[in-house]
Amino acid sequence: MNIVKKLLLTAAGIAASAQALAHADHSHSIGGVFANLMHQLTEPDHLAMIITGVVVAVVGYKTLKNKKSENSKDF
Incomplete structure (x- = not known):
């Protein structure tokens, strides 16, 4: 693997790990499954990704398809 690929993978890893700190208080996890589901469906960034x-x-x-x-038409 050359140096450019290693640098790109490292940069991607750093960028992805920063997203793990998006919810520092984790207050949405207190309410259980329903609260987590509602959080996923009401937050614009989560909804956009879905x-x-x-x-x-x-x-x-x-x-x-x-x-x-x-x-299949070729045969």
């Missing part, structure tokens, strides 16, 4: 994940999954599924149908 929506992004769903969109990526749908687009990926449609892309793979189209590629499979194109490959």
Whole structure:
């Protein structure tokens, strides 16, 4: 692995670990599962990531489905 890849992986690791400190007080975890779920669905940053994940999954599924149908037409 060359030095550029190592530096990029290190920078990505540092950036990802900083996000772990986003909720220093952890007050949303006191209320249990329902409070945690409501926190995930009402905070804009969490909701944006959920929506992004769903969109990526749908687009990926449609892309793979189209590629499979194109490959089956070749035979």
